[in-house]
Amino acid sequence: MATGVIMPRQGQSVESCIITKWNVKKGDSVKEGDVLFEYETDKAAFEEEAKVNGTVLEILAEEGDDVPCLDTVCVIGNEGDDISEFLSASSGIEEEAEVKNEAGEAKEEVVIVSTKKGDEEKVSPRAKMMAEEKNLDLSKAVPTGPDGRIIERDVLTLAKNGFKIVKGEDNKEVCDAVDVNVANNAEIAEYEDIKHSNVRKVIAKSMHASLTNMAQLTFNRSFDATEMMSYRKTLKKSSEAMGLVNITINDIIMYAVSRTLLQHKSFNAHYDDEKLRVFNNVNLGMAVDTPRGLLVPTIFNANKMSLNEISIRAKELGSMAGEGKISPDLLTGASFTVSNLGSFGIESFTPIVNPPQTGILGVCGLTDKVKVVEGNIVPYKSMNLSFTCDHRAVDGADAARLLKDLCENLENFSALLAK
Structure with missing residues (x-):
């Protein structure tokens, strides 16, 4: 059957x-x-x-x-x-x-073309048009489409390695083995068209809509990362004995964000023209750079997780996103997003809010600074945070208060853990 x-x-x-x-x-x-x-x-x-x-x-x-x-x-x-x-x-x-x-909608059909005497090939319209534009001999193309169909990528391969149709003395088309890379060197070297992936199309549409429809405002503030770095160093020494995973700086920041947002609920929300939907739990979006483009998996109920649990879940989601095997259901539902570019040495940037969220935190790299303590100049590690909010949903002072509280929580991370 x-x-x-x-x-x-x-x-x-x-x-x-x-x-x-x-x-x-x-x-x-x-x-x-x-x-x-x-x-x-x-x-x-x-x-x-x-x-x-x-x-x-x-x-x-x-x-x-x-x-x-x-x-x-x-x-x-x-x-x-x-x-x-x-x-x-x-x-x-x-x-x-x-x-x-x-009714007027174009429909693509497989066309049959004769590429040489006694030989007919099934060729897609796009492949046929490309071959004609580049003057390529389709009889030399190796079909990789369904049922032996020549498709666009086969013509692209032919353009790199194939044959070109040229005119003989009697003005008839003959097939000569021509190095197309040499014959069309000026054309090929000038530029290359790369078709947008579906991920890139979605990112473009979302980001354009975000900047078009929102009144976005970005705040920058640095904090003393001494205690945070000291705490992470302690964890690294004892993580194996305590059965902990490798907790990163980003894990620590996401933990702090998940707790701080509970005191600033207008930023743990979705905005539309009629209402502000405020969430009782923090569903934390985590921006991930993947070979397919930017993806933002969601750590649901992050405020109920321990630091170790957030770290474990972040690694799971990052791995699935990187492999391109993540369920679409895990790429929706975030109430707030964290985007970390610190590993690239970025000191400040303007993250774009992912609608309908009302805010996004940009995490920057560590820098060396000095401060005066009891009359002495003391060096310390500083980290900058770039926070963008939707000014339609919240006021600038609200955003400033959130960023202030978050920096204080990170500067006193051990105390935050004790709460």
């Missing part, structure tokens, strides 16, 4: 996912656990494994398709199995697309 493979739902907020790569093709034999295809949401990437043994009888979606969650993308079974129910469902989708196309 044939089995349909559906597009999984990765998180309650996800409606569709994009297929980025097929690892199998029609007719391939697969075993349970084999990776069938790779797909991504707007912020994370995943692999879908086969749940049954059998043969890939049909592939119903192509690389680059944005597939609604729970829709069938391929069928696995035994040769001769009836798959008409899956094909009819797919046909219904295609008919709907055709109706939309007649």
Whole structure:
């Protein structure tokens, strides 16, 4: 009996996912656990494994398709199995697309072009257009798309290593082995177009909306990090004996933020034009730099966690985000965000509030300063904090008070732990 493979739902907020790569093709034999295809949401990437043994009888979606969650993308079974129910469902989708196309929406179709005598290849319109622009011989392209289809990346490969069509003496097109990198050196060296990833599109949209719709104001203040650094040094010496993880400076700051926000609830909130939604617990967003772009996982109920528990959870979320395997449900719901650029030596910056939150804390690097203590000049380690708030939701004095209390809590971190 044939089995349909559906597009999984990765998180309650996800409606569709994009297929980025097929690892199998029609007719391939697969075993349970084999990776069938790779797909991504707007912020994370995943692999879908086969749940049954059998043969890939049909592939119903192509690389680059944005597939609604729970829709069938391929069928696995035994040769001769009836798959008409899956094909009819797919046909219904295609008919709907055709109706939309007649109403004026463009529809991309696979086109057949003759690349040389007696040889016809299936080529996507984008690949065909790119090949014509670069005057490339598509017969030399190696198809990597579904069912032997030549797609855009195959033409890009051809542009680097392939053949160019040139004119002979009789003005007929002939194929010469031409080093395209040399022939089109001026064009290729001038620039390279890199398509925006889905993550970058989401970041761009969110950040633009943030600056467009909010009245943002940034405050900067430094604090004496002597006690904080001394406490962390003590932890490092005794962490193994006490069964603690490697607690970082960022963990300590997030702990302090989770406690300080409870006394400044307007910043532990979401703002809209009608109301301010104030949260009773701190759901702390943690900005993470990943190969896919900026992601912000959420440490839910951080105010109820110990310092060690916050550190453990931060490492778990950071690892999942870095690998691109994090659930979208863990990338939403934050009531406040911490963004740390201290490891890059940044001394001050303007973090952008992630709507509908009302504030974000930017953590900067350590610097050496001096102060006068009882008439003596004393060197010390200082850290700067950059705090941006939404001035529609709160006043500047409120933000200044929050930043003052946070700095005092960090300067007296042992006392904060005792509360």
